Amino acid sequence: MPILEVKNLKKSFGGNQVFSDINISVNENQIYGIIGTNGAGKTTLFNIICGVFGPDSGQVIYKGQNILGKKPWELARMGIGRCFQTVMPFKSMTPYENARVARANAGKHSPGKELFTLDEIMELTDLKDKQNIPTQDLSLPDKKNVEIARALACNPDIVLFDEVSCGLSGEEIQARMALMKKLAAAGITVIVIEHIMVFIKEICDRVAVLHSGIVIAEGTPHDVSQNKHVIEAYLGGKEQ
Amino acid sequence: MDKKWLIGAGLAVAAYIIFMFSTEGGFAANFIAYICLFVIAGQGWNLLGGYIGEISFGHAVFFGIGAYTVGLPIGYGYDLPLFMLVICGALLAGLFALILSYPLLRVQGFPFLVGTFGLGVVMHSIFVNNKALFATRGIFLKSYDKYLLYIIIIVATAAVILFVKWLTEQNIGLSFKAVRDVPIAAQMVGIDIYRTKATALVIGAILTGLSGGLYALYSSFVHPATTFETSISIFILLGPYIGGIGTVLGAAIGSVIVILFQEFSRSVVTISGGHHLLLGLLLVTVMMTSREGIYPGLRKLIMKRLKVKPINKN
Amino acid sequence: MNILEVKNVRAGYDPEVDVLCGVSLEIADMECVAMIGANGAGKSSLLKSISGIVKIKSGEILFRGERIDNLQPHQIVEKGIIQVPEEGGTFDTLTIEENLNISCHRKIAKEKRKENIETVYHFFPILKTKRNDLAKSLSGGQRKMLAVGKAIMGCPELLLLDDISMGLAPKVVEELYDMLKKLTNQLNVPVIIVEQIVEIALDFAERGYVMTQGNIALKGSSQELLQTEEVKKIYIGM
């Protein structure tokens, strides 16, 4: 059963048509990957799902309910967690406080069960020993961890990760993949945007490829990476 | 952390009281009470200005409402328990803030500043023009045992500082900071920005109203010009600004410094306008040397002395 | 002789956090160098610190043997280092012609303005037809063209191109790079190119650097890099 469906989404900024017709459906407990070149509109898609801005037309259906027009904070309370591509932790607070404020707001209201306590989240995101350092003093990967921790603290049913693994080295990527799988196992639906194909191939149940305003391919990572259009538009043809 | 705060505040209160009784003539006491009132109001302002990041130029409105709630019944001859009136005044100020939050919080930044300034002008006009509100005449209250009042004011100040400190460490306080730091991310963790801002405004208004009510008792006189005046708004906000907005202690220290500085410079420079010049220069200097204010600036300086290493990215 | 040398540069947006942690590189005259690396690796930040937008905390940046790291951005432009930034790069409320004209800040650029504008219009004819329209009305690809055009108007002696393929359709990217190739051949300027699409970048450039988290992880000629396991695995994803 799809927990999130995006139907016939259209969106343009000024004269820049980002989406001409996007359809995506994500099932519960899936890890769903979204790929596409820079500027394909992946982040924009997340922004629309989260209610940061509305589409020009189309529908976003979450748990059977059209959520367009809802305020971002309402959606967060309905169980949509989100990480930003450009990290935006609350700089003046510590990681623990970042998570706490999320728990106190979205976490309290969200229908999802409290899967992790804040301490567990700190463990999961490797922030245990840094949890009392102000976030602005942390390194970039740690800031990304703070983002993840904050999203998890919302007690989400579905989490949107926007390139949370970029800039990580091999081992760290492994750890991140393990984390994603753990979340999926715990019953959280995960949507990831990544440029690292290994990552996508390894963890995703399904992948959608955005290109020039439409979904040019959708399916298992394997199928998608064989798709001619995808190779042409995104992966690049030379290697094949 | 909390304990340290309690002890510190307790010590400060004790020091105040000792200081107060040790100086003859009571000027110091009076002065301290006056400073304390601005500290309270400054804390109220700081909730919005420092934690949410919206400068208000109209907090005198809440100050005035607090004072008038104490003054008006007395002006009309009702003999109500005063401290109840003070509390009511604070709550009324909060209610007023709640109503006002609707138009005001729709804008941010400079328009907000001008809007709140305008609000102050409107309230001042209304009170100064309305005979039913004892316009221009003012209301005289009975005078109360001054020493009792001083102690109450000082205790209230300590309580307010502790309360604000406590509040900002609660979830709601964290939400304030979240809204200030990254509004968009704050929404993503389920924070209703409008409500959070309104909460800060209302709690801040309550504190400022409390300060106004106490001021009415302390000066036993309520007059539009001593309550709704823009200069009151300005002195309320200057404290946190100079001390360090968004920090409880900084705001308190700032209020003390501003009032002290003002009176000090008034005594030192007799030439008319001289103390304005000093205040202006102080403001420019503080802003140019440490943007965040005296207290965070100092703290940073000390921190730098202690450990110099910047944290590496890796 | 190296036209640009970056020696052990540390830089960052926050006093406490470094985004570049001791980066060193050098570009010889007439050379085309690619920078690749994941999002947030610091490629753009490096270019920004070369252009003086981000002040460096330690290290040196030398241009033709002269230190430029203490200069203002506009002074650096005057020296001939011109960047096409990853976002923006054009002024929405100016017309295309104004956009181009405003970019002539060097003396030589002012002198060669007529000539340059012809070059730009030659390579990007669409700009000529729209020259009195506001840049707002351009599509993403056209904007990039305009941004590149603006850089040409400045008579660069070193061209920094930051992610110019970002947000462009592959076809447009191809065209743009074709054009660029011709352009650089014609203009004879050294280029540093930052690119997400690794194949294109390494195809375009003779040499490349791979950045990870503020450090240069790998360097070598394009061919070498393309063979490297790590590049293949992480950046090309196959």
Place this chain on the structure above:
Amino acid sequence: MGSTGFLQSILGGIGTGSIYALLGLAFALVFGKLRICSYMHGDLAILAAYLGFLGFNSLGIDPLMSLIILIPAFFVIGYFIQVIFMKPFMDMEIWQGRYQAQVMVTWGIAMSIMAVEFMIWSGTYRMIAVPYRNTVAELSSLKMPVVHIMSLVAVVVVYFGLNLILKKTDLGISLRACSDDRVTAMLTGINYQKICAMAFGISSSIAVIAGTFFALTNQITPSVGLDLTFKGWVAVIIGGMGSLGGVIIAGLLIGLVESLTSFFWIPALKNAVLFIGLLILLVVKPSGLFGKK
């Protein structure tokens, strides 16, 4: 109520409004275009007015003549104020408290200017008693002081002048470029700080014009600077930031609101009416009458 008085009030309102419009233009240039918050243009205006007063009383120079010296002089003053005091805050983001910092610094300067004026001229009202001060132009029964007509002309001249600068000169194009995108502007080779300083200088010069006309129709005292600042700001906010024409209309509107409130209703409430109007506008259209978005 007869229509003459009403029309006369409208004329009066437009006359005073023209000064707010001038200040509004000064703010629109720096705030609307470059997001520099200034709290001191009103005080700069009054300072200029005092200098005009000084010139008139001690040297007999007509204040309109002294504009020839004051405009460039204040351009330089504004330029250096920006370079010395505002520059450190220019690369702050808005959420980092850029506005707050700018407000506080300019306010500190404004306070100092005011204090110095107090020291030199005391708080006593001063008036520039030029011969044409009370000369009026008449149209049937309606009268308008020539100074008001001149200030209206000044509004138009400044408006077209600004437009000319913005549209046609390199400076103006660079300024628009800076207002579009700071970083790109720097990368294009535009000296951002210099452009900001120039803009600040120009807006200070506009403040000079506003101040001189204010002094020609009113008496001056140091403390009115703050009022003027706020009126200018209200004009910018009502007009919608950055829209020069909108600011002018808003400035005139403020004058009209004041005038008509006095005429039809309680004069003491004119400020209250104005700001209530502003609050309503904020609810209905937070971006101002002519603001986009």
Place this chain on the structure above:
Amino acid sequence: GCGQSTESAPAPDPNETETTENEPLVIGSTFTLSGPVAHAGQMAFEGAQLAVKYVNEELGGINGREVVLKYYDDEFDESKIPMLYEKLITQDKVDILLSPYTSPFLAAAPIVAKNDKMMFCIAADSYVANDAFGQNIVNIQMDDQWRGGMWWHDVADFFANFEKWNIKGEEKPKTVAILNLEISYGHEVADAVIPFLEENGYEIVYHEYFEPMQSDWTPIVSKLKEIQPDIVFQPHYFEDCVRFIEKCKELDYSAPYMIIEGMGWDTLSWTNPEMGGLDPTVAKKGFFSYSVFKNKYESETKDYLAAYVAEKYNSIPGNDLLCGFMAVELAAKAANMAGSIEKDALVKVLTENEFTLAGYAYKMNATGGNAADFHWGVGQYIPEDINTADMTANDWFCVWPEMYKEADPVYPFPGWK
């Protein structure tokens, strides 16, 4: 220049009962030296300074102690008043308080002094302090039952007894417009004048309050042009009066009787453009009041006032100056007579004796209110067309209370006959 005590040794006062201390006696006050009505504050301040000089040199100080003036600038910011007075009392330890001259502050100031039973000299017109405190503080006030303003009494009296003064056989005016000042003074004026005029058959057709510094009088003058009142009252501070008159001239408006109070406070300033005044051609266009009586030059304070004024402004002192002067003078004379500054002794002396202040008789009345008889109204009557009229002494007439009729008034403008 003024206010500085010179060499002359203080003569021991015969009434003195207490031991002479050498410490100076401090009079504390605030003055509005900056802000919108700084003009009035400045004049009162100079008056007080002058009086201190006079008291030190001629009266030998107060009870043999040299008098010193300690003052702060209140910046026309009422919110500062309580703190400043508190400071004067507790930190500067002043012995006598002098009220601020600008009435908005009057209400706030004595509040602080009320518990301290100090001598509090009110230089302006407040009745408020009496209402609230009676004799709790020794309230030396210059005014009595006419709460608002000293000469409003005379102005209103003039219109009440119009027939009596109407030597030219003019038609009696009927309608009155009052442009009042939005400070306590203005309200006091309204409270007193409006019922009085109505009792005497006048109709108030326009009455509004204005904050000091009304930015533009055009709509008001336009309105007056439509209403066409016979009398226009404008009890305002000098600055606004000037602007009002200016606007009247611009819009070519003049009521048959224009009573502009601020003009009367001090002639020199309103003809002196440098002080914000109007140039005489504009100023002539008004009916204004004036309040100085010639015989002040015969008084003991003559040298001080006249010399000062001649030196400073080459003209005649206005009420603002006199108020500041007289308050200090009264305090000194009463204290010297009582031999102390204690409340009871002072009240006794004040209620039992008559004083001469700046040449005018003064007696405190029994109710605790205080009365001064020094105020005068001078009316100037404007002929129909001011610009073409041949301005001679005959075109102007002055109105004096009966008992002073024999005295020659001083004309507002030095050049006038």
